[in-house]
């Protein structure tokens with residue numbers, strides 16, 4: 001089970017402001033072997049790591065990410081909303097995260113947030129960035145927008161993709177193959193042990209989200225999932241390395 005990828009969801013987001021360099025650094029300190037992050041695009045086409053389409057919840061800014069330039073987004077405080085200790089944290093770019101992780105062996109799960117705002121050209125820019133940092137072998141691109149994943153696979157067959165979904169899709173392993181996906185990024189309750197086995201027989205792995213309870217982590221690992229996306233990479237690290245749970 002120690003091979004299970006420990007994906008820190010938005011970084012170590014239980015104790016740091018999500019999707020900041022502080023959260024990514026903390027995740028690796030806590031033993032995460034993967035980082036999940038969300039990417040949107042600025043008005044001038046920069047790849048911005050932020051979960052929401054709007055700046056309001058997690059920064060000192062207001063309005064849509066797509067209506068702001070990268071230099072405007074760079075002025076914002078992305079830490080104070082979480083805790084005063086993080087005042088001055090910035091909204092990072094995808095380049096910053098790939099630069100940070102490229103010599104560390106970390107798997108980076110880039111979730112394309114192009115379900116609400118479509119961000120024309122997002123797939124091309126993400127792939128260009130991944131190639132620029134030589135991270136093709138260590139990136140998984142996921143999205144709830146499966147058209148975007150088909151596009152990514154056509155543009156970059158060498159980069160893994162994962163379909164995000166919430167419910168118990170019928171024989172999802174067959175559907176995933178029509179999308180050309182390599183992984184199933186399923187909501188945690190849309191995973192059964194027999195499905196994990198079926199998927200494996202078709203060459204597909206499960207990376208369920210967002211699993212924060214140690215018992216649920218154990219059940220999923222016993223079912224044979226290949227990775228877990230969690231806000232608590234320290235808890236999962238403890239289970240994987242026999243330090244409690």
Ligand code: G3P
Pocket residue numbers: 009036038051111142164185209210229
């Ligand atoms: O990638 C797993 C998870 O992050 C998907 O949902 O809303 O947390 O981005 P969300």
Ligand code: MG
Pocket residue numbers: 036037038111
């Ligand atoms: Mg996400």
